[in-house]
Amino acid sequence: MMFLRLLFESFRRQKRRKSVALLAIALGMSIATAMIAVGTDIGDKINQELRTLGANLVLTPVEDTLDVNIGGVNLKPVSEGAFIPEQDLAKIKGIFWEHSIQGFAPFLSATESVKTHHGETNKGIVDAQKTGTVDAQLIGTYFAQPVHYGKQETITGVRSVNTWWRVDGDWPQDYAAWPTGKPPDALVGSQLAQQAAISIGDLVDVGGYKLRVSGILNTGSAEDQAIVAPLHIVQKILGQPNTVRSVNVRALTKPEDAFARKDPSKMTPAMRDRWYCSPYANSIAYQIHEALPNVRVEQVRQVEQNQGKVFSRVSGLMLLLTLAALLAAALAVSAAMAATILERRQEVGLMKSLGASNAGVAGLFLTEAAFLALAGGLLGFVAGSFLAHRIGQSIFGSSIAVHPVVLAVVIFAAFAVTFLGSAGAVRKAMQFDPAVVLRGDA
Amino acid sequence: MNSRQLLLRLLLKAVWVRKDRSLTALISVAVVATIATAALTIYSDLEGKLSHEFRGFGANVIVTKQQSSPLTPDDLSRIDAIAGVKRLVVPVAYAVAASRGGAKVVIGGADLEKLVQMNSSWSITGWSATGKATQAIVGSRAAEILPEGSSINISVGGRTKQFAASPVFHSGSDEDSRIYMNMADFTQLSGIQPSTALVRVEGRPLEIQNAITQLSAALPDAEAKPVRQITQAQTSVVGKTRSLVLASSAVVVVLIMLCMVATFTSSVLERRKDFAVMKALGASNRTVNSLFAAEAALLALSGSIVGYILVCGIAFGIGKVNFEAAILPQPVLLLPVLLGSVVLALLASTAPLRLLQQIQPAGILRGE
Numbered sequence: 001m002m003f004l005r006l007l008f009e010s011f012r013r014q015k016r017r018k019s020v021a022l023l024a025i026a027l028g029m030s031i032a033t034a035m036i037a038v039g040t041d042i043g044d045k046i047n048q049e050l051r052t053l054g055a056n057l058v059l060t061p062v063e064d065t066l067d068v069n070i071g072g073v074n075l076k077p078v079s080e081g082a083f084i085p086e087q088d089l090a091k092i093k094g095i096f097w098e099h100s101i102q103g104f105a106p107f108l109s110a111t112e113s114v115k116t117h118h119g120e121t122n123k124g125i126v127d128a129q130k131t132g133t134v135d136a137q138l139i140g141t142y143f144a145q146p147v148h149y150g151k152q153e154t155i156t157g158v159r160s161v162n163t164w165w166r167v168d169g170d171w172p173q174d175y176a177a178w179p180t181g182k183p184p185d186a187l188v189g190s191q192l193a194q195q196a197a198i199s200i201g202d203l204v205d206v207g208g209y210k211l212r213v214s215g216i217l218n219t220g221s222a223e224d225q226a227i228v229a230p231l232h233i234v235q236k237i238l239g240q241p242n243t244v245r246s247v248n249v250r251a252l253t254k255p256e257d258a259f260a261r262k263d264p265s266k267m268t269p270a271m272r273d274r275w276y277c278s279p280y281a282n283s284i285a286y287q288i289h290e291a292l293p294n295v296r297v298e299q300v301r302q303v304e305q306n307q308g309k310v311f312s313r314v315s316g317l318m319l320l321l322t323l324a325a326l327l328a329a330a331l332a333v334s335a336a337m338a339a340t341i342l343e344r345r346q347e348v349g350l351m352k353s354l355g356a357s358n359a360g361v362a363g364l365f366l367t368e369a370a371f372l373a374l375a376g377g378l379l380g381f382v383a384g385s386f387l388a389h390r391i392g393q394s395i396f397g398s399s400i401a402v403h404p405v406v407l408a409v410v411i412f413a414a415f416a417v418t419f420l421g422s423a424g425a426v427r428k429a430m431q432f433d434p435a436v437v438l439r440g441d442a
Numbered sequence: 443m444n445s446r447q448l449l450l451r452l453l454l455k456a457v458w459v460r461k462d463r464s465l466t467a468l469i470s471v472a473v474v475a476t477i478a479t480a481a482l483t484i485y486s487d488l489e490g491k492l493s494h495e496f497r498g499f500g501a502n503v504i505v506t507k508q509q510s511s512p513l514t515p516d517d518l519s520r521i522d523a524i525a526g527v528k529r530l531v532v533p534v535a536y537a538v539a540a541s542r543g544g545a546k547v548v549i550g551g552a553d554l555e556k557l558v559q560m561n562s563s564w565s566i567t568g569w570s571a572t573g574k575a576t577q578a579i580v581g582s583r584a585a586e587i588l589p590e591g592s593s594i595n596i597s598v599g600g601r602t603k604q605f606a607a608s609p610v611f612h613s614g615s616d617e618d619s620r621i622y623m624n625m626a627d628f629t630q631l632s633g634i635q636p637s638t639a640l641v642r643v644e645g646r647p648l649e650i651q652n653a654i655t656q657l658s659a660a661l662p663d664a665e666a667k668p669v670r671q672i673t674q675a676q677t678s679v680v681g682k683t684r685s686l687v688l689a690s691s692a693v694v695v696v697l698i699m700l701c702m703v704a705t706f707t708s709s710v711l712e713r714r715k716d717f718a719v720m721k722a723l724g725a726s727n728r729t730v731n732s733l734f735a736a737e738a739a740l741l742a743l744s745g746s747i748v749g750y751i752l753v754c755g756i757a758f759g760i761g762k763v764n765f766e767a768a769i770l771p772q773p774v775l776l777l778p779v780l781l782g783s784v785v786l787a788l789l790a791s792t793a794p795l796r797l798l799q800q801i802q803p804a805g806i807l808r809g810e
Contacts, residue, residue: 024700031693038686049682052675053499058614066584067619068546070536071506071638075546164671220670298614305563306498313495314683317484321690324477328697331470335704342708395685425708 006364011371017340018372024336025376026383028329029414033384036409037402038391039322045396046314047252047307051102052163055248056303057285059084059295071222073137078110083243086231088292092249093149095287100252100279103160106244108234109139114227115205116196134196136189137226138206140234140244145174158228161250162219169200169215174230185214186229207237247295249288253281255308326413333414334421337372341365341425345432353434362426369422370415377414381407449729453736456716467705468745471783474698475742475749479779480756481691486775488687489646489680496676499669500561501532501640503654507664512635517661521639524656528644532556533636535628539596539621541588547596548620551628551636554579560640561613568609577605578623585610594621598632641666647677695786702790706738710794717798718806727799734798735791742787746780 011018061082068075084106092104114136142157157174158165172185186206188198193216198204202213206227217228235241254260260280264272276283281304285297299305351361385402392400457464496502505521507513513533521531534552541547554576558566566579580594588594589607596603605623612618629635643653650673657666710717717730725733 024704027700028697031697035690035693038690042686045682046679049678050675052671052678054671066545066547066587067616068538068548069616069619070538070548075538162671164674220667298612298618300614301563301565301612302499302561302615304614306496309498310492310495310679313492314679317488317683318686318690320484321481321687321694324481325690325694325697328474328477328694328701331473332697332701332704335470335701335708339704339708339711342711391686391689395682395689 003360003364003367007367007371010364010368017343021336021340021372022376022379025333025372025414025418026379028333028417029377029380029410030383030387031380032326032329032413033381033402033406033410034387034391035322035325036406037384037388037400039318040403040406041388041392041400042318043311043315045392045398045400046311048396048398050307050311051250053303053307054162054164054300055105055250056253056281056300056307057249057251057288058298058300059247059249059288059292060245060298062294062296064296073222073225074109074111078238078240081245082294083108083240083245084247084292084295086235086242086244088295089244089247090147090149091291092247092288093147093152093154095284095291096276097251097279097284097287100284102250102252103154103156104247104249105141105156105158105161106231106247107139107141108231108238108240108244109137109226110238111135112138112207112227112237114138114196116198116202132196134192136192137222138234138237139223139226139228140231140238141228142231143171143174145231161248164219165223166218167215168218169213172214172230175232177232178236183210183212184230184233186211186227186233187215187217188213189224189226189228190216190218191224192226209233209237251281251284252279253284253304253308254279255312256280256282256304330413330417330420333376333417334424337369337418337421338425341422341429345429348429349432349434349436352430358430361430365422365426366419369418373414373418374411376418377411380414381410384410449733449736452733453740456713456737457740464741467709467741468748470701470705471741471745471787472748472752474701475746475779475783476752476756477694478691478698478783479746479749479753479775481687481694482775482779483753485684485687485691488684492680492683493646493676494644496672497642497644498562499672500563501530501642502650502669502672502676503641503643503657503666504669505639505641505657505661505664505666507637507661509634509637511663512637513639513664517664518639520660521641521657524653524660525641525643526645526649526653530556530560530642530644532560532640533625534638534640535625535632535634535636536638537598537628537632537634539598539632542590542595542597543588545587547584547588549596549598549628549632550620550622551625551632551634552622554622554624557622557640558611560642561611564611564613566609566611569611576609576624577627578621579609579611580607581618581620582610582612583618584621588621596621596631601631603627603631647673647680650676699786699790702738702742702787703793706734706787706791706794707797709737710734710797714801714806717801718803721801722803722807730798731795734795735788738787738791739784742783743780746783749783750776750779 061084063082065076065081086106089104089106092101095101112135113133115133144155144157144159146153146155159171167187170185172187175184178184183203188204192198198213200213200215203210204213204227211227211229211233217223231244235243259275260278260282262275264275264286267275276286281299285299288297289295348361388400388402392398518531518533522529525531532552534550534557536548536550539547539549558564558569558579569576569579585607592607593604594607625636643650645653650668654666654668720730
């Protein structure tokens with residue numbers, strides 16, 4: 001009873017001191033919360049940033065002949081080689097690691113002669129002086145095509161896979177069939193547009209079909225000299241229904257290690273299960289090959305081999321910084337607790353001279369510390385979640401969620417640093433002789 | 443003894459008489475200074491280090507000329523000069539050849555050693571960089587389809603060449619359908635001179651952009667283009683990591699302030715009597731304040747020097763572990779760190795100073 005009263009009075013009388021200590025703990029713990037949250041979420045965030053690298057897996061038909069491709073210009077006749085049936089592509093989303101597949105984009109391309117009719121609009125006004133013919137690549141792909149597998153629907157295409165593509169004007173829609181009424185939309189590469197003086201809204205004539213230019217595409221690579229149109233439109237123009245030549249797949253993968261490179265056919269069943277259930281590029285490639293047996297799946301080594309390296313560097317750095325911030329938070333909270341207890345030496349002296357045991361005094365101070373730690377930890381967690389949210393918004397443009405487990409960690413950390421910080425000071429306060437302290441000589 | 447000497451003596455005595463207390467305070471300041479300096483050192487070198495990691499992606503700039511006017515030695519020396527010290531420049535040429543079976547195959551000519559160095563992500567079997575001059579390296583798909591026995595025969599415009607079907611490289615791109623051969627053999631076979639140069643400019647995103655601008659100006663008849671996919675990823679990853687490290691460093695600095703305030707407060711509280719005696723003997727508030735501030739500054743200064751020395755070791759270790767190359771502590775940082783910690787210490791000592799002013803000598807000395 002007495003103990004409770006002492007405790008209660010201590011909080012009631014020292015409101016200012018207690019709130020300073022509480023503030024210190026709350027501040028330290030909010031920073032710890034924010035840093036843990038940022039540190040654990042940094043992986044996903046950096047992976048998002050690395051999406052600009054594009055696909056890390058590429059699918060080609062097993063039976064295909066060699067690519068004849070110089071400077072992005074495909075010299076292989078469209079009739080030659082093998083194809084992947086378009087309707088099989090949805091199976092990519094049916095593999096074990098379906099959630100790792102962030103998107104895919106099929107491609108079908110051939111060199112076609114393109115007739116430009118400058119200034120011709122839908123109304124059919126043609127300036128005969130300005131017509132010309134150039135040879136250009138015609139590339140068919142998905143832009144943002146809904147793909148159904150089972151009951152789920154995902155939207156995929158170059159807009160989510162090749163995020164470095166920029167379009168002035170509008171992205172074309174993915175037509176299911178040749179539209180009636182007006183010509184379908186397509187994109188023209190920026191260099192081709194400049195050379196042939198094509199602008200948005202113009203009509204171009206590709207292989208006898210009219211396409212309307214809805215936007216100018218800038219990619220910084222070979223597509224700048226090409227016409228990029230919806231896949232079904234290109235299949236119709238090239239007379240190759242339901243076919244694609246290659247598929248680029250963007251998958252979230254775990255950086256490759258020695259285990260990832262092992263040959264699954266030589267593993268024990270247990271090892272093979274572990275390999276199969278790890279999101280390595282190799283195991284995802286293996287699973288896609290299982291779903292599409294006539295397809296060769298290769299990792300784009302330039303992307304796959306390097307993104308893991310960059311990724312581990314950044315996460316390693318954040319881990320170090322998180323540890324540093326946690327250490328600094330622990331120090332600050334300990335120092336603050338020590339200061340508040342040192343102030344109360346006289347109280348300790350009084351209690352001891354009235355017959356309190358060392359254990360009793362320590363018990364009182366540590367119980368006080370526990371209350372402060374609990375309150376400070378909770379406050380800190382709330383403030384830290386907000387801080388993490390703000391950091392995520394301002395740096396990555398997307399929120400960082402704080403895992404509930406962090407609450408337990410933070411409360412535990414608050415108790416640990418508060419007790420550690422108090423322990424030294426309590427011990428020191430108890431070492432003083434009550435008589436000396438009360439005389440004011442200490 | 444004039445007042446300045448007295449002040450100095452008080453200062454030194456205060457440290458010396460309470461050696462254990464001073465040491466505790468010094469350690470806590472040194473630890474926080476270490477953390478802050480480590481964060482700063484990493485931050486100052488981060489862009490360079492992280493950009494360095496992007497070298498594995500290969501060429502980030504491609505210079506192309508019309509095939510009718512190939513790259514001259516003069517052009518190449520200009521590219522070399524602009525691309526910087528850690529550059530890698532590989533002139534390449536391409537042609538379409540036919541295998542004996544009639545299949546078309548793209549062949550490329552390049553300095554093979556440099557080409558393999560540029561594309562460090564390729565997995566290549568049977569390659570030894572130091573061994574005898576390799577005639578050709580064969581893409582994995584070309585190596586599946588073309589070889590007749592252990593050799594490949596190809597022809598361009600009636601001229602034929604035979605070479606070994608190894609080493610074989612895997613890239614995962616359409617390069618796997620190609621064969622790269624020595625520039626000399628390539629030119630002999632096809633009569634084509636290189637008109638494209640793969641350039642790897644190693645540096646910060648801004649330096650790469652500058653190099654591209656300079657290349658376009660120096661080679662007006664050529665086109666210099668960034669490989670946007672790579673440069674853009676580099677820009678965003680490096681930029682975001684930098685902001686993140688900066689934000690974390692700011693957080694650490696806030697905590698350090700908190701830590702210093704607490705340390706100084708307990709120091710004032712413990713020594714109330716000393717200050718009371720000084721005041722009783724006629725010291726003005728100002729003198730006591732400046733004495734305390736000087737103590738704080740001295741503590742911060744020595745703590746940060748110790749911290750800086752510690753951080754040299756730590757940053758070196760971090761650099762070795764995390765970037766496989768040491769992050770060298772920069773002497774340039776010493777001054778800002780010292781100044782910064784003194785300023786922080788003075789700021790942190792303002793709170794306890796108020797406490798100091800409230801000291802009433804009579805009360806304290808009487809033991810109230």
